Amino acid sequence: xxxxxxxxxxxxxxxxxxxxxxxxxxxxxxxxxxxxxxxxxxxxxxxxxxxxxxxxxxxxxxxxxxxxxxxxxxxxxxxxxxxxxxxxxxxxxxxxxxxxxxxxxxxxxxxxxxxxxxxxxxxxxxxxxxxxxxxxxxxxxxxxxxxxxxxxxxxxxxxxxxxxxxxxxxxxxxxxxxxxxxxxxxxxxxxxxxxxxxxxxxxxxxxxxxxxxxxxxxxxxxxxxxxxxxxxxxxxxxxxxxxxxxxxxxxxxxxxxxxxxxxxxxxxxxxxxxxxxxxxxxxxxxxxxxxxxxxxxxxxxxxxxxxxxxxxxxxxxxxxxxxxxxxxxxxxxxxxxxxxxxxxxxxxxxxxxx
Numbered sequence: 001x002x003x004x005x006x007x008x009x010x011x012x013x014x015x016x017x018x019x020x021x022x023x024x025x026x027x028x029x030x031x032x033x034x035x036x037x038x039x040x041x042x043x044x045x046x047x048x049x050x051x052x053x054x055x056x057x058x059x060x061x062x063x064x065x066x067x068x069x070x071x072x073x074x075x076x077x078x079x080x081x082x083x084x085x086x087x088x089x090x091x092x093x094x095x096x097x098x099x100x101x102x103x104x105x106x107x108x109x110x111x112x113x114x115x116x117x118x119x120x121x122x123x124x125x126x127x128x129x130x131x132x133x134x135x136x137x138x139x140x141x142x143x144x145x146x147x148x149x150x151x152x153x154x155x156x157x158x159x160x161x162x163x164x165x166x167x168x169x170x171x172x173x174x175x176x177x178x179x180x181x182x183x184x185x186x187x188x189x190x191x192x193x194x195x196x197x198x199x200x201x202x203x204x205x206x207x208x209x210x211x212x213x214x215x216x217x218x219x220x221x222x223x224x225x226x227x228x229x230x231x232x233x234x235x236x237x238x239x240x241x242x243x244x245x246x247x248x249x250x251x252x253x254x255x256x257x258x259x260x261x262x263x264x265x266x267x268x269x270x271x272x273x274x275x276x277x278x279x280x281x282x283x284x285x286x287x288x289x290x291x292x293x294x295x296x297x298x299x300x301x302x303x304x305x306x307x308x309x310x311x312x313x314x315x316x317x318x319x320x321x322x323x324x325x326x327x328x329x330x331x332x333x334x335x336x337x338x339x340x341x342x343x344x345x346x347x348x349x350x351x352x353x354x
Contacts, residue, residue, distance in 0.1 A: 001037060001038045001039075001040065001062075001065060001066060001069060002034060002036075002037050003034060003035065003036030003037055005066050005069070005070060007062040007065075007066065009058070009062075010029070010031055011029060012029075013029070015027065033106070033108040035108055035183065036108065037107075037108055038065075038069055038105060038106070038107045038108075039105070039106040040061075040065050040087060040103065040104070040105055041103070041104040041105075041106070042061065042087075042101075042102065042103050042104070043100060043101060043102040043103075045100045045101040045102070046061060046088065046091055046101055046102075046103060047060075047091075057091075060091055061087070061091050064087055064090035064091050065087050067090070068083055068086045068087050068090060069083065083105045083107075084103040084104060084105045085103075087103050087105070088101055088103045108183070115178065115179065115180040116133070116134065116137045116177070116178065116179040116180075117176065117177070117178045117179075118130060118176065118177040118178075119174065119175075119176050120174075120175055120176075120177075121172050121173070121174065121175065122162045122163045122166055122167055122172050122173055122174065122175035122193050122195070123163055123172045124160065124163045124164060126159070126163060127156055127159050127160050127163055130155070130156065130159050130177055131152050131156050134151070134152055134155055134177070134179065134189075135148060135152055137179065138151060138152070141181060143187075143237055144238065145280065147235070147237055147238060149280070149283045149284070149287070150217040150218065150235075150283045151187065151189070151217070151218065151233075151235055153217055153283065153286070153287045154189075154214040154217040154218045154221075154233055154235075155177070155189050155191065155233060157214050158189075158191040158214060158231040159175065159177065159191055161231070162175050162191055162193040162195070162229070162231075163175065165195075166194075166195025166196065166228070166229060167193070167195040167196075168195075168196075170195075173193065173194050173195055174193070174194055175191065175192065175193045176190075176191070176192045177189065177190070177191050178190045178192075181237065184236075185236060185237045185238075186234060186235070186237070187234070187235045187236070187237055188232060188233070188234050189232070189233045189235075190230055190231070190232045190233075191230070191231045191232075191233075192228060192229070192230040192231075193228050193229055194227065195228060195229065196229075214231075214233060216286055216291060217283065217286065218233045218234060218235040219234050219235050219236055220233070220234040221233055221234075222234075255268075255269070255270040255271060255302075256268070256269045256270075256273075256277060256280045256281050256284050257284070258284055258287060258288045259299075260288075264295050264296055264297055265288035265289070265294075265296045265297070266288075266296065266297045266299050267281070267284045267285050267288050267296060267297070267298050267299065268299040268302070269281060269299070269300055269302065269303050270302035270303065271302070271303065271304055271305075272303075272304050273300075273303050273305060273306050273307060273310040274305060274307045274309065274310075275307055275309040277310070278307060278309035278310040278312070278313050279309075279313075281310060281313050281314075282313045282316070282317075285298065285313065285317045286317070289317065289320075289321070291320075292317060292320030292321060292323075292324055293324055294326075295321070295326040296328070297328070297329040297331065298314065298317075298328060298329070298330045298331065299331040300332045300338045301331055301332065301333055303332075303338045305337075306337065306338040306341045306342075311341065311342070311345045311347070314328070314330065314342070314347060314351070315345070315347060315350065318347065318350040318351050319350065322350065327350075327351065327352055328350070328351045328352070329352045329354055330342065330347075330351045330352065330354065331354045332353060332354075339353065
């Protein structure tokens with residue numbers, strides 16, 4: 001069914017049921033769905049019956065599908081599954097089904113102008129505003145917490161690099177930030193300045209780690225020099241970014257935040273840190289430590305579950321800290337389960353348990 005509701009029946013080459021006749025050819029047809037179009041696949045049981053011609057049954061299926069789709073508007077994965085049930089029920093005979101019934105609905109979302117563009121002056125004071133605007137835009141698109149935080153940190157690092165280095169020694173110049181999501185769910189963010197690229201130092205110490213941080217948080221980072229510098233970040237968004245199929249819970253059950261009030265940033269975790277929350281923990285620790293370049297501490301006093309995925313995150317950051325010349329301090333009460341997990345995992349030799 002097309003974006004405007006027009007019904008089009010795709011061609012089918014008759015052939016015996018799969019596996020019933022050895023050697024029978026299996027023709028393959030290809031059809032590209034237009035943006036906003038919907039494909040309804042169905043088994044013969046949907047149109048089988050003794051109360052009319054097959055053509056009439058197909059017409060009825062088409063009309064029911066159109067009515068259901070017009071009521072639904074733009075679809076997501078969950079809504080598409082519900083539509084399949086509605087279509088099957090809509091063509092049910094008064095006397096019930098004569099055969100097994102299966103309906104599958106595939107919808108290609110309409111192309112939308114899901115873009116963000118910011119034009120501003122490349123100064124450090126502009127970076128917090130960019131993060132806020134980008135966060136609001138990502139939230140509006142329905143991007144989950146894990147993806148959103150990582151994207152914001154990576155984009156913030158690219159903008160900070162441009163603000164601090166692109167126009168060094170001269171008056172600050174222009175900087176632009178553009179972000180777009182394509183129909184396949186790939187987010188692209190481009191940060192461009194018109195200044196001069198400054199290669200990172202061989203040993204940048206606790207600075208100059210922007211590219212390292214970005215590459216830890218997004219799928220790909222490319223840098224192009226052409227009358228300025230363009231840093232392009234690419235990240236495939238997850239369809240259900242914050243879904244935890246094994247243990248559903250609400251946002252109130254878990255919390256991972258960065259406390260910057262003290263001498264060092266402290267990442268504080270509260271609640272069950274399972275595989276889902278371990279990713280949030282990783283992002284917050286990288287954010288607080290500037291990709292592992294600056295010391296930070298981890299407070300696990302409020303943690304009620306510390307999974308193996310969380311252990312791997314702490315191990316990874318502890319190794320980075322060791323290589324950078326500092327030691328990760330982890331606060332976990334003695335006698336508690338979290339402290340026990342850390343000790344039996346062999347982390348006591350890599351971190352300072354407090």
